[in-house]
Amino acid sequence: MKIIVVDDEPLAMSGMVQEIKKILPECDIASFTNSSEALIMLSDDGFIPDVAFLDIEMPGIDGISLAKRFKDACPKTNIIFVTSYSQYALDAHSLHASGYLMKPVLAEDISRELDDLRTPVKTSSFRVRIQTFGNFDIFVDNTPLVFLRKKTKEALAYIVSKNGSSVTVAELAAAIWETREYNRSLQNQVQTVISDMMKTLRKAGVEDIIVKQRNSISVNVTKVNCDYYRFLKGDAAAVNAYMGEFMSNYSWAEMITGYLSNKINRR
Numbered sequence: 001m002k003i004i005v006v007d008d009e010p011l012a013m014s015g016m017v018q019e020i021k022k023i024l025p026e027c028d029i030a031s032f033t034n035s036s037e038a039l040i041m042l043s044d045d046g047f048i049p050d051v052a053f054l055d056i057e058m059p060g061i062d063g064i065s066l067a068k069r070f071k072d073a074c075p076k077t078n079i080i081f082v083t084s085y086s087q088y089a090l091d092a093h094s095l096h097a098s099g100y101l102m103k104p105v106l107a108e109d110i111s112r113e114l115d116d117l118r119t120p121v122k123t124s125s126f127r128v129r130i131q132t133f134g135n136f137d138i139f140v141d142n143t144p145l146v147f148l149r150k151k152t153k154e155a156l157a158y159i160v161s162k163n164g165s166s167v168t169v170a171e172l173a174a175a176i177w178e179t180r181e182y183n184r185s186l187q188n189q190v191q192t193v194i195s196d197m198m199k200t201l202r203k204a205g206v207e208d209i210i211v212k213q214r215n216s217i218s219v220n221v222t223k224v225n226c227d228y229y230r231f232l233k234g235d236a237a238a239v240n241a242y243m244g245e246f247m248s249n250y251s252w253a254e255m256i257t258g259y260l261s262n263k264i265n266r267r
Helices: 011-022 035-045 062-071 087-093 108-112 150-161 171-178 184-203 226-232 236-241 251-267
Strands: 002-006 028-032 051-055 076-084 098-100 127-131 137-140 210-212 216-219 224-226
Touching: 002 035, 011 028, 011 051, 011 108, 028 137, 028 236, 051 062, 098 108, 127 226, 137 236, 150 171, 150 184, 150 216, 150 236, 150 251, 171 184, 184 210, 210 226, 224 226, 226 236
Parallel strands: 002 028, 002 051, 051 076, 076 098, 127 224
Antiparallel strands: 127 137, 210 216
C-alpha cells in the first residue's frame, strides 16, 4: 500500500508515520510538512498514493484545497483528513473523504479507517519483504526471518545485493570471507552456508525466492518486495525512504551505498 502523509507540524507528521508503520510495516510512505512539495512529488515522481492522510489547517495550500488537487490528479486515492478541529467534517463529507480523524491519532484509529476505505486497496501478493536501507533484514508474512548463522544471513544479503544476477561460490566466498584463501575447505564452508540458507527459507515456505544452478545462485526478484529494487526502478517512495545507509552491517555494501547516494544527489 502506498501512503502519503502531509502535516505542517514535523512532530505530528513523524508521529503519524510511526503509528501507520505499527499496523502496516511493509507499506510505502512519503511524508511532507509542505503541501507544495507533496504536489511536486505527485506530478513529477509519479507517486500515486492509495491513501492520503492530510492535515487540514496548513499555511499556503490547506488540507481541503490539497485534497481537491489530489482528487483531480488521482481520483481513486482515499483521502483521510487529520485535524484538531471538528468543524471541517462537512467539508470532508462534500469531498467524499474516506475518513476523518481527530488528533492525537493512534494506530487503532488508523486501522479502523483503513478497514473502511471508500476505494478498497489491493494488498500486496508478496510474502517476502526485504529491507536493505539501514541494516539488512528479511520478513516473511511481516515476521522477521531468524538465521542460526550470521554468515548465512550475510550470504543472503550479498545475493540480494546483486539484483537478480548470478553469484558464484567463489565470489560469495571472496565477499564474506575477505581475507581467507579460497581452497577446498572454504568452498565446503560456503556450500554449508548455502545449504543452511535454503533450509531456513524452506522452513518458512519461501525457498522459491532463490534460483540455484550448478555453481551459482541468485534471487528471483519477481518474488520479493525489496526497497533497493524499487529504488532502482525509480519508485518515489523507495527513493524518499533512502537515508544514506544500505546494508550498513556489511562492509562490502559500501560501494552500493556510494552509488545510491550519487543517484540521490543527481536528482
